[in-house]
Amino acid sequence: NDTPWFLMGAILFGTMASKSGLARRLAYTLTLRIGTSYSRLLLALIVSDFMLTFLVPSGMARVTIMAAVASGLLGAFGVGQGSNVGRGMFLILTYTAGVFDKTIIAGAAAITGRGVIESVGHTQVYWSQWLVAFLPSDIVTILVAWRLTLWLYPPESASLTGGRKYLKDELSKAGPWTPLEKKSLALMLAAVFLWATDFIHHISPSMIGLGIGLLSVLPFTGILGSDDFRKLNFLQLFFVAAAVSMGNVLSATKGLSVLTNTVL
Numbered sequence: 001n002d003t004p005w006f007l008m009g010a011i012l013f014g015t016m017a018s019k020s021g022l023a024r025r026l027a028y029t030l031t032l033r034i035g036t037s038y039s040r041l042l043l044a045l046i047v048s049d050f051m052l053t054f055l056v057p058s059g060m061a062r063v064t065i066m067a068a069v070a071s072g073l074l075g076a077f078g079v080g081q082g083s084n085v086g087r088g089m090f091l092i093l094t095y096t097a098g099v100f101d102k103t104i105i106a107g108a109a110a111i112t113g114r115g116v117i118e119s120v121g122h123t124q125v126y127w128s129q130w131l132v133a134f135l136p137s138d139i140v141t142i143l144v145a146w147r148l149t150l151w152l153y154p155p156e157s158a159s160l161t162g163g164r165k166y167l168k169d170e171l172s173k174a175g176p177w178t179p180l181e182k183k184s185l186a187l188m189l190a191a192v193f194l195w196a197t198d199f200i201h202h203i204s205p206s207m208i209g210l211g212i213g214l215l216s217v218l219p220f221t222g223i224l225g226s227d228d229f230r231k232l233n234f235l236q237l238f239f240v241a242a243a244v245s246m247g248n249v250l251s252a253t254k255g256l257s258v259l260t261n262t263v264l
Contacts, residue, residue, distance in 0.1 A: 001248075002206035003115030004241040007108055009209025011232055013188060014061035016216050016223055020184040023056050023065045025174055028167050031069065036163030038085060038155040042092055043146050045070065049096045050142065055188045057106030057209075059097035066093050076166035079156070088153035092145060099141055103134035105195075105205060108240050114205075115244060120251075127195040127205040183223055187212050 017023035027048045034044035048069075049062055056062050070089045079085045101107025105114055105127050114125045191212040195205055216223040250256035 001115055001119060001241075001244050002204055003112055003244050004237055005210045006105075006111045006115075006206035007237055007240050009191075009206065009211075009213040010057035010106060010111070011237065012213030012216060012224070013191070013209070014056045014058040015228055015232060016184045016188070016213075017052075017056045018061060018065065019224065019228060020178070020180040021174060022181045022184045022188075023052055023062075024069065025171070025177075025181065026052065026055070027066060027069050028170050028174075031073075032164065032167045032171070036073075036167065038088075039150055041073065041163065042088060042149055043142075045089060045093055046096050046142050046146055049093060050100055050138065053100040053104050053106050054192050055185075057101075057104070059101040059107050063093055063097045066097075072166055072170065073163050076162040078162065083156060084153040085155050088149045088155075091153070092149050096141070096145060100138070103138050103141075105130050108236060111206075112240055112243065116247070119244075119248075126198045127208075128197070128199050131196070180223060183221060184216070187216055187221070187223070 030048045030051065031041065031044040034040050034047065045066060049066060052062050052065070056065065067090065070086075070093060074083075074086050074089070077085065098107075102110050105111060110130070114130065117123055117125050191208055194201070194203065194208045194212075198205055198208070215221055217225075217229055247256075250259070
């Protein structure tokens, strides 16, 4: 089953984005473009989370990256612990990361679900099909989550100063685009392009993700080294593989039909 290998590619993508600093640079840039008032900042965090889902197909990795951005902004705004600003920002980051992992074939649940549909339902599911099917709900989720968070957690102060300066300072510290960032972005965009056109070439999304991910480990790309590969968290890969395997065992031994008939 190719489901675990898709997850393997996703893990490598997240490592590339984190190590190169690409994800954080894109998050800072997008947030700066949308605005730094509380209302616009919430929208910027949601949109950044959505856009990063294509490049960092792991909700946990995105929350880690975006939480660092949000923490820095809270410090720049000078708001204390337990403020509505902080609550709203971290709640929306956690919620949308989980949602976008399902509406885009990115997180372990969506990857496993796609594998089950293909293996049990015998229906091929294209990455592009999944994206187009859920795109309307993504747009609705972004808008509703944004307005709902503004209503539930209104800011203590109408104006928040210091955010724009903080973002500019962080981008200034990052300096010009590094070769590592450029190569990481090129590989990720190549993967997104191949995923989006899979209805034409019919290459499995899992093989695209794994292939592009492994390209980053090869010596001539110079993005990930052997040390980076050793630090990867393979436990989630084994967990998904074991879950898929047990599903096949239950199906082959008729245990699944016995279980479902008894429960129903």
